[in-house]
Amino acid sequence: MIEFINVSKVYKNGTKALNDINISIDKGEFVFIVGHSGAGKSTLIKLLLKEVEPTSGKIILDGMDITKVKNRKIPYIRRKVGVVFQDFRLLPNKTVYENVAFAMEIIGAHPAEINRRVPTVLNMVELDDKANDYPDQLSGGEHQRVAIARAIVNNPPVLIADEPTGNLDPDTAWEIMKIMKNINRRGTTVLMATHAKDIVDCMKRRVVALEDGKIVRDEEKGVYEYEF
Protein backbone atom coordinates (compact mmCIF):
# COMPACT_ATOMS: atom_id res chain seq x y z
CA MET A 1 0.00 0.00 0.00
CA ILE A 2 2.80 2.42 0.97
CA GLU A 3 6.39 2.03 -0.05
CA PHE A 4 9.39 4.24 0.57
CA ILE A 5 12.43 3.23 -1.46
CA ASN A 6 15.76 4.88 -0.56
CA VAL A 7 13.96 8.10 0.23
CA SER A 8 15.99 11.08 1.42
CA LYS A 9 14.86 14.60 2.08
CA VAL A 10 17.13 17.57 2.52
CA TYR A 11 15.36 20.88 3.04
CA LYS A 12 16.51 24.01 1.29
CA ASN A 13 18.06 25.33 4.50
CA GLY A 14 20.31 22.27 4.60
CA THR A 15 18.41 20.29 7.25
CA LYS A 16 18.69 16.58 6.53
CA ALA A 17 15.23 15.42 7.57
CA LEU A 18 15.26 11.91 6.15
CA ASN A 19 18.19 9.79 5.15
CA ASP A 20 17.78 6.74 2.91
CA ILE A 21 14.46 5.53 4.26
CA ASN A 22 13.08 2.15 3.21
CA ILE A 23 9.65 1.13 4.46
CA SER A 24 7.05 -1.15 2.99
CA ILE A 25 3.59 -1.09 4.50
CA ASP A 26 0.99 -3.63 3.38
CA LYS A 27 -2.68 -3.04 2.94
CA GLY A 28 -4.52 -3.22 6.25
CA GLU A 29 -1.47 -2.75 8.46
CA PHE A 30 -1.44 -0.53 11.53
CA VAL A 31 1.93 1.16 11.88
CA PHE A 32 3.27 3.48 14.55
CA ILE A 33 5.97 5.93 13.60
CA VAL A 34 7.85 6.92 16.74
CA GLY A 35 10.80 9.13 17.48
CA HIS A 36 11.79 12.39 19.11
CA SER A 37 10.74 15.74 17.73
CA GLY A 38 12.82 16.44 14.66
CA ALA A 39 13.48 12.77 14.01
CA GLY A 40 11.67 13.00 10.68
CA LYS A 41 8.13 11.82 11.46
CA SER A 42 6.48 14.95 10.10
CA THR A 43 8.57 14.93 6.94
CA LEU A 44 7.54 11.32 6.34
CA ILE A 45 3.87 12.32 6.55
CA LYS A 46 4.38 15.43 4.44
CA LEU A 47 5.95 13.31 1.72
CA LEU A 48 2.87 11.09 1.61
CA LEU A 49 0.59 14.14 1.46
CA LYS A 50 2.72 15.63 -1.32
CA GLU A 51 3.41 18.73 0.72
CA VAL A 52 7.11 18.27 0.12
CA GLU A 53 9.04 16.53 -2.62
CA PRO A 54 11.69 13.94 -1.78
CA THR A 55 15.25 14.91 -2.64
CA SER A 56 15.90 11.39 -3.84
CA GLY A 57 14.26 7.97 -3.79
CA LYS A 58 10.85 6.74 -4.74
CA ILE A 59 7.47 6.75 -3.00
CA ILE A 60 4.65 4.44 -3.99
CA LEU A 61 1.09 4.84 -2.72
CA ASP A 62 -1.73 2.45 -3.55
CA GLY A 63 0.19 1.04 -6.50
CA MET A 64 0.99 4.43 -7.91
CA ASP A 65 4.38 6.12 -8.08
CA ILE A 66 3.79 9.50 -6.43
CA THR A 67 7.43 10.59 -6.35
CA LYS A 68 7.02 13.04 -9.18
CA VAL A 69 3.51 14.09 -10.08
CA LYS A 70 2.03 17.15 -11.67
CA ASN A 71 0.51 19.69 -9.28
CA ARG A 72 -2.80 19.10 -10.96
CA LYS A 73 -2.76 15.45 -9.85
CA ILE A 74 -1.92 16.10 -6.19
CA PRO A 75 -5.54 16.56 -5.03
CA TYR A 76 -6.38 13.11 -6.37
CA ILE A 77 -3.49 11.60 -4.44
CA ARG A 78 -4.69 13.32 -1.28
CA ARG A 79 -8.12 11.76 -1.74
CA LYS A 80 -6.47 8.39 -1.15
CA VAL A 81 -5.14 9.53 2.20
CA GLY A 82 -7.35 10.61 5.06
CA VAL A 83 -5.48 12.72 7.55
CA VAL A 84 -5.99 13.64 11.19
CA PHE A 85 -3.94 16.25 13.03
CA GLN A 86 -3.09 16.93 16.64
CA ASP A 87 -5.02 20.23 16.50
CA PHE A 88 -8.21 18.73 14.95
CA ARG A 89 -8.73 21.55 12.41
CA LEU A 90 -12.52 21.71 12.38
CA LEU A 91 -14.51 24.58 10.92
CA PRO A 92 -16.03 26.45 13.87
CA ASN A 93 -19.01 27.83 11.96
CA LYS A 94 -20.18 24.43 10.78
CA THR A 95 -21.94 21.71 12.76
CA VAL A 96 -20.42 18.30 13.27
CA TYR A 97 -22.53 16.97 10.41
CA GLU A 98 -21.55 19.85 8.12
CA ASN A 99 -17.87 19.50 8.97
CA VAL A 100 -17.96 15.91 7.82
CA ALA A 101 -20.22 16.57 4.83
CA PHE A 102 -17.83 19.34 3.76
CA ALA A 103 -15.19 16.79 2.81
CA MET A 104 -17.68 15.10 0.50
CA GLU A 105 -19.00 18.33 -1.02
CA ILE A 106 -15.49 19.34 -1.97
CA ILE A 107 -15.04 16.34 -4.21
CA GLY A 108 -18.50 16.79 -5.70
CA ALA A 109 -20.29 13.88 -4.06
CA HIS A 110 -23.99 13.43 -4.75
CA PRO A 111 -26.20 14.93 -2.00
CA ALA A 112 -28.00 11.62 -1.54
CA GLU A 113 -24.65 9.92 -1.09
CA ILE A 114 -23.68 12.56 1.47
CA ASN A 115 -26.94 12.07 3.38
CA ARG A 116 -26.35 8.35 3.46
CA ARG A 117 -22.65 8.31 4.22
CA VAL A 118 -22.22 11.03 6.87
CA PRO A 119 -24.52 9.41 9.48
CA THR A 120 -22.78 6.07 8.93
CA VAL A 121 -19.40 7.59 9.62
CA LEU A 122 -20.67 9.59 12.60
CA ASN A 123 -21.98 6.30 13.96
CA MET A 124 -18.55 4.74 13.55
CA VAL A 125 -16.99 7.47 15.70
CA GLU A 126 -19.94 7.33 18.10
CA LEU A 127 -21.11 10.87 17.53
CA ASP A 128 -24.62 10.22 16.19
CA ASP A 129 -26.17 12.32 18.93
CA LYS A 130 -23.86 15.29 18.37
CA ALA A 131 -24.47 15.70 14.66
CA ASN A 132 -26.03 19.15 15.05
CA ASP A 133 -23.61 20.50 17.66
CA TYR A 134 -21.00 23.09 16.83
CA PRO A 135 -17.31 22.42 17.60
CA ASP A 136 -17.26 24.80 20.58
CA GLN A 137 -19.87 22.58 22.26
CA LEU A 138 -17.61 19.52 21.98
CA SER A 139 -14.85 18.09 24.17
CA GLY A 140 -11.33 17.55 22.87
CA GLY A 141 -11.93 13.88 22.26
CA GLU A 142 -15.12 14.64 20.38
CA HIS A 143 -13.27 17.16 18.26
CA GLN A 144 -10.80 14.50 17.24
CA ARG A 145 -13.56 12.01 16.52
CA VAL A 146 -15.19 14.51 14.16
CA ALA A 147 -11.80 14.99 12.50
CA ILE A 148 -11.47 11.23 12.10
CA ALA A 149 -14.97 10.98 10.65
CA ARG A 150 -14.08 13.68 8.16
CA ALA A 151 -10.82 11.93 7.27
CA ILE A 152 -12.51 8.62 6.46
CA VAL A 153 -15.81 9.79 5.02
CA ASN A 154 -14.52 9.56 1.45
CA ASN A 155 -13.28 6.02 2.11
CA PRO A 156 -9.56 6.55 1.59
CA PRO A 157 -7.44 3.38 1.61
CA VAL A 158 -4.96 5.03 3.99
CA LEU A 159 -5.50 6.97 7.21
CA ILE A 160 -2.62 9.07 8.48
CA ALA A 161 -2.73 10.43 12.01
CA ASP A 162 -0.14 12.95 13.15
CA GLU A 163 -0.05 12.81 16.95
CA PRO A 164 -3.83 12.40 17.12
CA THR A 165 -3.80 12.01 20.91
CA GLY A 166 -1.23 14.70 21.58
CA ASN A 167 -3.78 17.17 22.95
CA LEU A 168 -5.93 14.66 24.81
CA ASP A 169 -5.93 13.21 28.29
CA PRO A 170 -5.10 9.47 28.60
CA ASP A 171 -8.70 8.22 28.85
CA THR A 172 -9.82 10.19 25.84
CA ALA A 173 -6.71 9.11 23.98
CA TRP A 174 -7.75 5.50 24.46
CA GLU A 175 -11.21 6.24 23.05
CA ILE A 176 -9.54 7.60 19.95
CA MET A 177 -7.30 4.56 19.71
CA LYS A 178 -10.31 2.28 19.92
CA ILE A 179 -11.85 4.09 16.95
CA MET A 180 -8.61 3.96 15.01
CA LYS A 181 -8.40 0.25 15.69
CA ASN A 182 -11.95 -0.21 14.40
CA ILE A 183 -11.19 1.71 11.26
CA ASN A 184 -8.10 -0.42 10.72
CA ARG A 185 -10.15 -3.57 11.24
CA ARG A 186 -12.38 -2.51 8.34
CA GLY A 187 -9.37 -2.67 6.05
CA THR A 188 -7.99 0.86 6.14
CA THR A 189 -4.23 1.06 6.38
CA VAL A 190 -3.36 3.26 9.37
CA LEU A 191 -0.14 5.17 9.83
CA MET A 192 0.15 6.98 13.14
CA ALA A 193 2.98 9.22 14.25
CA THR A 194 3.03 9.51 18.02
CA HIS A 195 4.90 10.25 21.22
CA ALA A 196 2.49 8.26 23.36
CA LYS A 197 4.64 5.51 24.79
CA ASP A 198 1.90 3.70 26.71
CA ILE A 199 -0.37 3.53 23.68
CA VAL A 200 2.36 2.09 21.46
CA ASP A 201 3.38 -0.38 24.10
CA CYS A 202 -0.16 -1.60 24.73
CA MET A 203 -1.32 -1.86 21.12
CA LYS A 204 1.40 -4.28 20.10
CA ARG A 205 1.51 -3.23 16.48
CA ARG A 206 4.30 -2.65 14.03
CA VAL A 207 6.61 0.13 15.20
CA VAL A 208 8.98 2.09 12.99
CA ALA A 209 11.39 4.17 15.05
CA LEU A 210 13.13 7.16 13.52
CA GLU A 211 16.19 8.90 14.83
CA ASP A 212 17.97 11.73 13.07
CA GLY A 213 16.22 10.91 9.82
CA LYS A 214 17.11 7.23 9.85
CA ILE A 215 15.09 4.14 10.67
CA VAL A 216 16.71 2.68 13.74
CA ARG A 217 14.13 -0.02 14.37
CA ASP A 218 11.26 -1.60 12.46
CA GLU A 219 9.55 -4.51 14.16
CA GLU A 220 6.22 -6.26 14.35
CA LYS A 221 4.41 -5.95 17.68
CA GLY A 222 7.03 -3.50 18.88
CA VAL A 223 7.22 -1.11 21.78
CA TYR A 224 8.01 2.59 21.97
CA GLU A 225 11.58 2.14 23.17
CA TYR A 226 13.72 -0.30 25.07
CA GLU A 227 14.99 0.53 28.46
CA PHE A 228 18.71 0.14 28.75
Place this chain on the structure above:
Amino acid sequence: MNMSFRIFKNVLKQGFQGMWRNRGMGIASVGSITAVLIILGMVLIMILSINNIVSETQSKFDEIQVFLEDDIKEKNIDTIGNKIKSSDGVKDVKFLTKDEAMKDMKEDWGEEGGLLEGLEDENPLPNSYIIQLKDIEYADAVVENIKGMKGIEEVKYYRDIIENLLSTANYIRITGVIIIIILMAVSVFIISNTIKITVTARKREVNIMKYVGATNGYIRGPFIIEGILLGLIGAILSILIVNYGYDYLFKIINEKLYVIFTVYLVAPHALLKDISIMFIAIGVGIGTLGSLVSLKRFLNV
Protein backbone atom coordinates in the same frame (compact mmCIF):
# COMPACT_ATOMS: atom_id res chain seq x y z
CA MET B 1 -27.27 17.05 -11.43
CA ASN B 2 -23.87 15.75 -12.32
CA MET B 3 -20.71 16.12 -10.31
CA SER B 4 -19.06 18.97 -12.16
CA PHE B 5 -22.23 21.04 -12.02
CA ARG B 6 -22.49 20.51 -8.25
CA ILE B 7 -18.87 21.53 -7.87
CA PHE B 8 -19.45 24.61 -10.02
CA LYS B 9 -22.50 25.54 -7.95
CA ASN B 10 -20.50 25.18 -4.73
CA VAL B 11 -17.70 27.35 -6.06
CA LEU B 12 -20.17 30.00 -7.21
CA LYS B 13 -21.97 30.00 -3.87
CA GLN B 14 -18.72 30.40 -1.96
CA GLY B 15 -17.72 33.23 -4.27
CA PHE B 16 -20.93 35.13 -3.51
CA GLN B 17 -20.55 34.40 0.21
CA GLY B 18 -16.99 35.70 0.17
CA MET B 19 -18.09 38.92 -1.47
CA TRP B 20 -20.97 39.45 0.94
CA ARG B 21 -18.95 38.76 4.10
CA ASN B 22 -16.22 41.09 2.91
CA ARG B 23 -18.46 43.85 1.63
CA GLY B 24 -16.62 46.80 3.22
CA MET B 25 -13.55 46.20 1.12
CA GLY B 26 -15.83 45.14 -1.68
CA ILE B 27 -17.31 48.63 -1.86
CA ALA B 28 -13.83 50.12 -2.11
CA SER B 29 -12.98 47.71 -4.92
CA VAL B 30 -16.18 48.37 -6.83
CA GLY B 31 -15.65 52.11 -6.35
CA SER B 32 -12.15 52.01 -7.79
CA ILE B 33 -13.23 50.00 -10.82
CA THR B 34 -16.19 52.31 -11.37
CA ALA B 35 -13.90 55.34 -11.20
CA VAL B 36 -11.49 53.89 -13.75
CA LEU B 37 -14.28 53.08 -16.15
CA ILE B 38 -16.00 56.45 -15.79
CA ILE B 39 -12.76 58.23 -16.62
CA LEU B 40 -12.25 55.84 -19.49
CA GLY B 41 -15.76 56.70 -20.66
CA MET B 42 -15.08 60.42 -20.52
CA VAL B 43 -11.85 60.07 -22.45
CA LEU B 44 -13.59 57.89 -25.02
CA ILE B 45 -16.41 60.38 -25.54
CA MET B 46 -13.94 63.22 -25.91
CA ILE B 47 -11.81 61.35 -28.40
CA LEU B 48 -14.81 60.11 -30.40
CA SER B 49 -16.25 63.62 -30.53
CA ILE B 50 -12.98 65.06 -31.70
CA ASN B 51 -12.73 62.34 -34.33
CA ASN B 52 -16.24 63.33 -35.39
CA ILE B 53 -15.27 66.97 -35.71
CA VAL B 54 -12.16 66.01 -37.63
CA SER B 55 -14.05 63.89 -40.12
CA GLU B 56 -16.78 66.53 -40.49
CA THR B 57 -14.14 69.13 -41.10
CA GLN B 58 -12.14 66.90 -43.32
CA SER B 59 -14.89 66.94 -45.94
CA LYS B 60 -14.20 70.67 -46.20
CA PHE B 61 -10.53 70.04 -46.29
CA ASP B 62 -10.18 70.72 -49.97
CA GLU B 63 -11.99 74.02 -49.62
CA ILE B 64 -10.61 77.44 -48.92
CA GLN B 65 -12.99 80.20 -48.02
CA VAL B 66 -11.89 83.74 -48.69
CA PHE B 67 -13.95 86.32 -46.81
CA LEU B 68 -14.14 89.74 -48.39
CA GLU B 69 -14.33 93.08 -46.69
CA ASP B 70 -17.80 94.59 -46.58
CA ASP B 71 -16.92 97.88 -48.28
CA ILE B 72 -15.13 96.22 -51.16
CA LYS B 73 -15.63 97.57 -54.70
CA GLU B 74 -17.21 95.42 -57.42
CA LYS B 75 -14.03 95.74 -59.43
CA ASN B 76 -11.88 94.44 -56.60
CA ILE B 77 -14.16 91.46 -56.22
CA ASP B 78 -13.51 90.52 -59.81
CA THR B 79 -9.76 91.12 -59.47
CA ILE B 80 -9.62 88.80 -56.53
CA GLY B 81 -11.74 86.25 -58.37
CA ASN B 82 -9.43 86.28 -61.36
CA LYS B 83 -6.35 86.06 -59.24
CA ILE B 84 -7.78 83.01 -57.51
CA LYS B 85 -8.75 81.37 -60.79
CA SER B 86 -5.23 81.85 -62.12
CA SER B 87 -3.66 80.12 -59.11
CA ASP B 88 -2.24 76.65 -59.51
CA GLY B 89 -4.36 73.75 -58.25
CA VAL B 90 -7.69 75.55 -58.20
CA LYS B 91 -10.47 73.35 -59.54
CA ASP B 92 -13.42 75.65 -59.12
CA VAL B 93 -14.27 78.98 -57.61
CA LYS B 94 -17.70 79.93 -56.39
CA PHE B 95 -18.80 83.38 -55.27
CA LEU B 96 -21.02 83.27 -52.22
CA THR B 97 -22.96 86.48 -51.56
CA LYS B 98 -23.93 87.71 -48.11
CA ASP B 99 -27.53 86.71 -48.75
CA GLU B 100 -26.64 83.22 -49.91
CA ALA B 101 -24.38 82.79 -46.88
CA MET B 102 -27.31 83.74 -44.61
CA LYS B 103 -29.59 81.29 -46.40
CA ASP B 104 -27.04 78.48 -46.03
CA MET B 105 -26.62 79.24 -42.38
CA LYS B 106 -30.34 79.09 -41.76
CA GLU B 107 -30.43 75.72 -43.43
CA ASP B 108 -27.50 74.51 -41.39
CA TRP B 109 -29.12 75.57 -38.17
CA GLY B 110 -32.30 73.75 -39.07
CA GLU B 111 -35.04 74.24 -36.49
CA GLU B 112 -33.09 76.92 -34.73
CA GLY B 113 -32.85 78.81 -38.02
CA GLY B 114 -35.63 81.07 -36.79
CA LEU B 115 -33.16 82.72 -34.47
CA LEU B 116 -31.55 84.35 -37.48
CA GLU B 117 -34.84 85.91 -38.50
CA GLY B 118 -34.63 89.69 -38.75
CA LEU B 119 -30.92 89.68 -39.34
CA GLU B 120 -31.43 89.94 -43.11
CA ASP B 121 -31.28 93.74 -43.22
CA GLU B 122 -28.11 93.99 -41.24
CA ASN B 123 -26.59 90.77 -42.42
CA PRO B 124 -23.27 90.43 -40.55
CA LEU B 125 -22.00 87.72 -42.85
CA PRO B 126 -19.46 88.76 -45.44
CA ASN B 127 -19.30 87.96 -49.14
CA SER B 128 -16.87 85.19 -49.85
CA TYR B 129 -15.20 83.04 -52.46
CA ILE B 130 -15.25 79.32 -51.93
CA ILE B 131 -12.28 77.74 -53.63
CA GLN B 132 -12.35 74.05 -54.53
CA LEU B 133 -8.86 72.65 -54.73
CA LYS B 134 -7.68 69.84 -57.01
CA ASP B 135 -5.79 68.54 -54.03
CA ILE B 136 -5.12 69.62 -50.43
CA GLU B 137 -1.47 69.85 -51.37
CA TYR B 138 -2.17 73.12 -53.16
CA ALA B 139 -3.78 74.76 -50.16
CA ASP B 140 -0.70 76.53 -48.81
CA ALA B 141 0.38 77.79 -52.25
CA VAL B 142 -3.07 79.20 -53.07
CA VAL B 143 -3.36 80.88 -49.70
CA GLU B 144 0.12 82.35 -50.10
CA ASN B 145 -0.79 83.65 -53.54
CA ILE B 146 -3.87 85.62 -52.54
CA LYS B 147 -2.92 86.62 -49.03
CA GLY B 148 -2.33 90.32 -48.62
CA MET B 149 -4.57 91.33 -51.51
CA LYS B 150 -6.62 94.41 -50.89
CA GLY B 151 -10.22 93.77 -49.86
CA ILE B 152 -9.64 90.35 -48.30
CA GLU B 153 -10.72 90.24 -44.70
CA GLU B 154 -9.80 86.69 -43.82
CA VAL B 155 -8.73 83.46 -45.46
CA LYS B 156 -10.06 80.45 -43.71
CA TYR B 157 -8.95 76.95 -44.47
CA TYR B 158 -9.11 73.90 -42.38
CA ARG B 159 -5.62 72.58 -42.19
CA ASP B 160 -4.80 74.55 -39.02
CA ILE B 161 -8.01 73.57 -37.31
CA ILE B 162 -7.55 69.93 -38.12
CA GLU B 163 -3.97 69.90 -36.98
CA ASN B 164 -5.02 71.54 -33.73
CA LEU B 165 -7.82 69.10 -33.24
CA LEU B 166 -5.67 66.10 -33.97
CA SER B 167 -2.99 67.19 -31.57
CA THR B 168 -5.62 67.87 -28.90
CA ALA B 169 -7.12 64.44 -29.49
CA ASN B 170 -3.70 62.93 -29.23
CA TYR B 171 -2.99 64.79 -26.04
CA ILE B 172 -6.27 63.64 -24.50
CA ARG B 173 -5.59 60.10 -25.66
CA ILE B 174 -2.11 59.97 -24.14
CA THR B 175 -3.09 61.63 -20.87
CA GLY B 176 -6.19 59.43 -20.72
CA VAL B 177 -4.25 56.25 -21.31
CA ILE B 178 -1.71 57.17 -18.61
CA ILE B 179 -4.41 58.01 -16.08
CA ILE B 180 -6.35 54.87 -16.93
CA ILE B 181 -3.30 52.63 -16.63
CA ILE B 182 -2.43 54.11 -13.24
CA LEU B 183 -6.01 53.75 -12.03
CA MET B 184 -6.22 50.20 -13.33
CA ALA B 185 -3.09 49.29 -11.41
CA VAL B 186 -4.59 50.89 -8.30
CA SER B 187 -7.81 48.91 -8.83
CA VAL B 188 -5.94 45.64 -9.25
CA PHE B 189 -4.09 46.41 -6.03
CA ILE B 190 -7.28 47.25 -4.11
CA ILE B 191 -9.00 44.12 -5.36
CA SER B 192 -6.03 41.92 -4.56
CA ASN B 193 -6.18 43.30 -1.02
CA THR B 194 -9.89 42.64 -0.81
CA ILE B 195 -9.37 39.06 -1.92
CA LYS B 196 -6.48 38.75 0.50
CA ILE B 197 -8.87 39.46 3.35
CA THR B 198 -11.21 36.73 2.16
CA VAL B 199 -8.27 34.37 1.75
CA THR B 200 -7.13 35.09 5.30
CA ALA B 201 -10.64 34.65 6.65
CA ARG B 202 -10.88 31.30 4.93
CA LYS B 203 -7.38 30.06 5.62
CA ARG B 204 -8.61 27.25 7.86
CA GLU B 205 -11.19 26.13 5.37
CA VAL B 206 -8.66 26.22 2.53
CA ASN B 207 -6.22 24.21 4.59
CA ILE B 208 -8.85 21.53 5.23
CA MET B 209 -9.94 21.56 1.59
CA LYS B 210 -6.36 20.98 0.60
CA TYR B 211 -5.99 17.89 2.79
CA VAL B 212 -9.31 16.45 1.78
CA GLY B 213 -8.20 16.67 -1.83
CA ALA B 214 -10.02 19.66 -3.25
CA THR B 215 -8.65 20.56 -6.66
CA ASN B 216 -6.82 23.84 -7.12
CA GLY B 217 -9.71 25.05 -9.24
CA TYR B 218 -12.17 24.30 -6.46
CA ILE B 219 -10.04 26.16 -3.93
CA ARG B 220 -9.23 29.14 -6.14
CA GLY B 221 -12.58 29.30 -7.88
CA PRO B 222 -14.52 31.18 -5.18
CA PHE B 223 -11.85 33.87 -4.88
CA ILE B 224 -11.77 34.38 -8.62
CA ILE B 225 -15.57 34.49 -8.71
CA GLU B 226 -15.45 37.15 -6.00
CA GLY B 227 -13.01 39.21 -8.09
CA ILE B 228 -15.13 38.78 -11.21
CA LEU B 229 -18.28 39.83 -9.33
CA LEU B 230 -16.59 42.95 -7.98
CA GLY B 231 -15.43 43.82 -11.49
CA LEU B 232 -18.86 43.15 -12.93
CA ILE B 233 -20.65 45.34 -10.38
CA GLY B 234 -18.12 48.11 -10.99
CA ALA B 235 -18.69 47.79 -14.74
CA ILE B 236 -22.48 47.89 -14.48
CA LEU B 237 -22.37 50.95 -12.20
CA SER B 238 -20.03 52.79 -14.52
CA ILE B 239 -22.09 51.88 -17.59
CA LEU B 240 -25.16 53.35 -15.90
CA ILE B 241 -23.33 56.46 -14.72
CA VAL B 242 -21.59 57.14 -18.04
CA ASN B 243 -24.70 56.43 -20.06
CA TYR B 244 -27.15 58.49 -18.02
CA GLY B 245 -24.59 61.13 -17.16
CA TYR B 246 -23.66 61.74 -20.76
CA ASP B 247 -27.27 61.59 -21.86
CA TYR B 248 -28.08 64.30 -19.32
CA LEU B 249 -25.14 66.45 -20.35
CA PHE B 250 -25.99 66.01 -24.01
CA LYS B 251 -29.54 67.15 -23.37
CA ILE B 252 -28.40 70.21 -21.43
CA ILE B 253 -26.08 71.23 -24.24
CA ASN B 254 -28.90 70.66 -26.68
CA GLU B 255 -31.45 72.61 -24.66
CA LYS B 256 -29.11 75.54 -24.26
CA LEU B 257 -29.26 75.70 -28.03
CA TYR B 258 -25.66 75.06 -28.71
CA VAL B 259 -26.70 73.03 -31.67
CA ILE B 260 -23.37 73.71 -33.25
CA PHE B 261 -21.72 71.58 -30.61
CA THR B 262 -24.12 68.71 -30.45
CA VAL B 263 -23.83 68.20 -34.18
CA TYR B 264 -20.29 67.15 -33.49
CA LEU B 265 -20.81 65.24 -30.24
CA VAL B 266 -21.25 61.49 -30.32
CA ALA B 267 -24.89 60.55 -29.79
CA PRO B 268 -25.31 58.92 -26.36
CA HIS B 269 -27.27 55.92 -27.61
CA ALA B 270 -24.74 55.12 -30.29
CA LEU B 271 -22.25 54.51 -27.49
CA LEU B 272 -24.23 52.27 -25.16
CA LYS B 273 -23.55 48.90 -26.74
CA ASP B 274 -19.84 49.36 -27.35
CA ILE B 275 -19.24 50.94 -23.97
CA SER B 276 -21.16 48.16 -22.23
CA ILE B 277 -19.13 45.41 -23.86
CA MET B 278 -15.88 47.24 -23.28
CA PHE B 279 -16.57 48.15 -19.65
CA ILE B 280 -17.71 44.67 -18.72
CA ALA B 281 -14.63 43.17 -20.35
CA ILE B 282 -12.30 45.60 -18.59
CA GLY B 283 -14.11 45.39 -15.24
CA VAL B 284 -14.11 41.60 -15.22
CA GLY B 285 -10.50 41.65 -16.41
CA ILE B 286 -9.39 43.89 -13.55
CA GLY B 287 -11.32 41.76 -11.04
CA THR B 288 -9.84 38.51 -12.28
CA LEU B 289 -6.34 39.92 -12.38
CA GLY B 290 -6.70 41.27 -8.84
CA SER B 291 -7.78 37.83 -7.59
CA LEU B 292 -4.97 36.05 -9.39
CA VAL B 293 -2.37 38.46 -8.02
CA SER B 294 -3.72 37.89 -4.52
CA LEU B 295 -3.90 34.11 -4.85
CA LYS B 296 -0.37 33.96 -6.18
CA ARG B 297 0.88 35.91 -3.19
CA PHE B 298 -1.27 34.68 -0.35
CA LEU B 299 -2.70 31.28 -1.20
CA ASN B 300 -0.32 28.39 -1.22
CA VAL B 301 -2.05 25.29 -2.49
